[in-house]
Structures are given as structure tokens and as C-alpha cells.
Amino acid sequence: QVQLVQSGAEVKKPGSSVKVSCKTSGGTFSSYAFSWVRQAPGQGLEWMGGIIPISGSTSYPQKFQGRVAITADESTGTVYMELTSLKSEDTAIYYCARGPPLYYWGQGTLVTVSS
Amino acid sequence: EVVMTQSPDTLSVSPGDRVTLSCRASQSVSSDLAWYQHNPGQAPRLLIHSASTRAIGIPARFSGSGSGTEFTLTISSLQSEDFAVYYCQQYNKWPDSFGQGTTLEI
Numbered sequence: 001q002v003q004l005v006q007s008g009a010e011v012k013k014p015g016s017s018v019k020v021s022c023k024t025s026g027g028t029f030s031s032y033a034f035s036w037v038r039q040a041p042g043q044g045l046e047w048m049g050g051i052i053p054i055s056g057s058t059s060y061p062q063k064f065q066g067r068v069a070i071t072a073d074e075s076t077g078t079v080y081m082e083l084t085s086l087k088s089e090d091t092a093i094y095y096c097a098r099g100p101p102l103y104y105w106g107q108g109t110l111v112t113v114s115s
Numbered sequence: 116e117v118v119m120t121q122s123p124d125t126l127s128v129s130p131g132d133r134v135t136l137s138c139r140a141s142q143s144v145s146s147d148l149a150w151y152q153h154n155p156g157q158a159p160r161l162l163i164h165s166a167s168t169r170a171i172g173i174p175a176r177f178s179g180s181g182s183g184t185e186f187t188l189t190i191s192s193l194q195s196e197d198f199a200v201y202y203c204q205q206y207n208k209w210p211d212s213f214g215q216g217t218t219l220e221i
Binding site: 035037039044045046047049050059060061062095097099100101102103105106107108 | 116147149151153158159161164165170171200202204206209210211212213214215216
């Protein structure tokens with residue numbers, strides 16, 4: 001049974017950084033890509049980036065280039081998403097998911113950016 | 116980057132209705148298109164992948180079609196639990212991208 005378990009909620013100051021973890025179990029970690037998706041209050045789903053652990057290849061939308069970094073630790077089956085230079089608009093629920101297509105999802109991590 | 120556009124933004128419907136949601140890509144994404152259902156407070160749920168393949172456990176009332184740039188999700192007979200927000204996602208070209216969503220409301 002595949003499970004993705006994310007780290008807990010975070011409260012951050014504007015200008016700081018946040019790193020969210022996503023520990024996977026079940027399945028073969030390196031055989032899949034992983035994605036990070038967020039949903040800000042009142043907004044839709046937004047794809048933030050993805051990684052293929054076996055190659056280390058990553059991709060980020062232009063909007064997040066230079067501000068987000070996704071990494072993977074094959075030894076622990078954990079994927080990380082770090083977002084820097086946080087702004088209030090980054091307040092959102094952040095999800096990790098295996099894929100695409102995104103069949104398995106983490107439970108979501110609420111990141112609140114507030115002074 | 117591929118821009119995904121869904122229509123309509125909101126659809127007022129009733130239980131038992133047949134519903135068709137549309138999704139358009141700014142360039143061809145072949146059949147690398149997925150549909151998700153999202154309810155507040157829950158993780159999104161994969162309904163359809165590869166444009167027309169139902170995910171495991173998804174009821175037969177959900178069906179997808181299309182290829183290239185035009186796609187549709189059809190719900191043959193709307194159930195009360197289907198009132199949610201629906202998103203399409205292309206995964207043909209990195210970076211992946213979602214549409215803005217279609218809300219089904221009573």
C-alpha cells in the first residue's frame with residue numbers, strides 16, 4: 001500500500017524559507033516521478049515542480065524558477081520541497097503526489113506566511 | 116509552457132444531470148491528460164488519466180475523451196457526492212500544468 005506522509009504545518013515570516021518533506025512507503029521509490037502541487041485560499045491547484053529521483057531531473061514552472069527546489073533522498077524514500085523568499089501570497093496547502101498521473105497524494109501541509 | 120483552459124468556470128447542475136466539462140491545451144499534449152476531483156479539506160482524487168482511462172476505483176459514470184488540444188470529462192448521471200471542483204492537468208511536457216478548475220454547484 002502506497003502512502004505519502006508530509007511534515008506538519010508551518011508558520012513563517014515574509015522573506016524566510018520553508019522546507020516541506022514527503023516520506024513515501026510502498027512501491028519502488030526510484031521508479032516514479034514526484035510532483036508538488038499547492039492550493040492557495042480561494043485559488044485552484046498549481047503545479048510547483050517535479051522530480052525524477054532515479055535521474056535527479058527536476059522541472060519548475062517559470063513562475064517559481066529560482067525560488068523553489070525539489071530534492072529526493074532515495075535512502076529514506078523522502079521528497080523535499082523548499083520555497084524561499086516567502087511572501088504572504090505563498091500561504092497555501094502544499095501537496096506532494098506520486099506521478100504524473102497523480103494517483104497517490106500526501107495529506108497536505110499548511111504553510112502560513114505572516115508577519 | 117502549456118496553458119490549460121477549462122470551461123465553464125462554474126456549472127449549476129442537479130442530481131441525475133449529464134454533465135460535460137471541457138479542457139483546452141494551448142498546444143498539443145497528445146493523450147497525456149488527467150482529470151481530478153477536489154473537495155475542500157481533502158487531497159485531490161485522480162479520476163481519469165491518459166485522457167480516457169478511468170483510475171482504479173472510479174465509477175463508470177465518469178468518462179474522458181479527446182486528444183491533442185481538446186478534452187472532455189463527462190459525468191453521465193450526477194450524484195450528490197460529485198459536487199466538487201474538477202481540474203484537468205497535462206503531463207506531456209514539463210513543466211506540467213493544471214487548468215483553472217470547473218466548480219459543479221447545485
